[in-house]
Amino acid sequence: MITFRVARNARIPSPLCSNSHKTNLKNPSDQSLNAGPFLWGAATSAHQVEGNNRNSDWWAWEQAGEVPYPSGKACDHWNQYLADFNLAQSLSHNAHRFSIEWSRIEPREGLWDETSLQHYSEVLEALRSRKLTPIVTLHHFTNPRWFSEKGGWAWPGASAAYLGYVDKVVQRLGLKAEYWIPINEPLVYVYYTYLSQIWPSKKKGMGAMLEALRQLERAYLLAYTLIHRFASSRNHTVRVGIAKAFMPFYPCQKTKFLSKPSCTLRDYLFNKRMIARFARRKALDFIGVNYYTRDFIQWGGVGPMKLIGMPCPASHGHTQNARTTMDWEIYPEGLGVILNSLRRYRLPILITENGAAVQDDATRTSFIEKHIEVVQQAAQKGLSIMGYLYWSLFDNFEWDRGFHQHFGLIEVDPKDLSRRVRPSAKRYREIIQNAQSKTPKW
């Protein structure tokens, strides 16, 4: 039996600058905030599903031949969103996370595209009319081309430019959603963009990465304040949080003694630093957890960058657990480790992404069952869990890996883009229905 509840005493922080604007949370025991229904659903991001995002830096990168597979029409979700939301609704989802594409809203600097704003307004209406609570991400890895040409996130004007876009979106769509995620996975983004250099950017290297991270953190904090300020002026309720990738790190057995400090350092830098910083600033209404796998870390040698060690290859044989086609170990216990480590912040937690790319759908079914069981155990131990969002609703464009990674609850035929609901989606529906029948109405 799976029952979930959001703890009634969950701490909801006041917005960033409590002097400059009042909190919109009139009463900390407000039922709509502290005790909403558990959010069940799936997540997507604009560039991965919409198709034809011609003004984004990713599109330009693809056209320049930097990745083997261009996103093209992706899942054509831009056109098929109504039918797609019908499917999500038929699968008993009551929430849906998606992202707004900045390059569609502001295709040229300072030029706002009314058609796109109207489109997202209709998307939000479509979700709400199907009783799918919208969870809106404002930045999920892609940028307008003009922004990238100025230097992207390593440009000192980046966060101010981003805030202009957020302001536009919030003024126009702010009353249509309660859950907002200003930025998705800033650390993953800067790592692949500036260090691995496999994602689009003109600037590269450590200096650019650190500046980009600074800008992204600033952008998050500014957006947090802006959204709250807007909401409180309209008497509207919002919750704003980050969607952050988390991963537990374990020492390589071959160099255990030397690897342990690297794991601790990595854990601090990757899992803890940003959350602690935002929590200290009272700029997190919830922590969005993106969880996929764990890593084993081997000793990396001497030198500032080497201190964080290196991920062990699978050939080190630390685990016999099954792996996904992304070559990620399936390790549900790791989600428990992460959830438990977040207890100290006393903030509600939303599982904003959790999923597996697999060829065999039965593996996805067991992945979902096992991870939800871990979430259930965490909730039973008193953690305030707001919801669980599977990644992803469809098979979609998996960035530099193209369309060969099948994360979807719904299969998308690459030839005609037709949809087929997988058995794992039906099992997920069963879990949701079961949980809902056991959970008291709020």
Ligand code: BGC
């Ligand atoms: C990202 C998604 C991506 C997924 C699987 C997450 O880190 O937010 O965009 O598709 O991982 O790689």
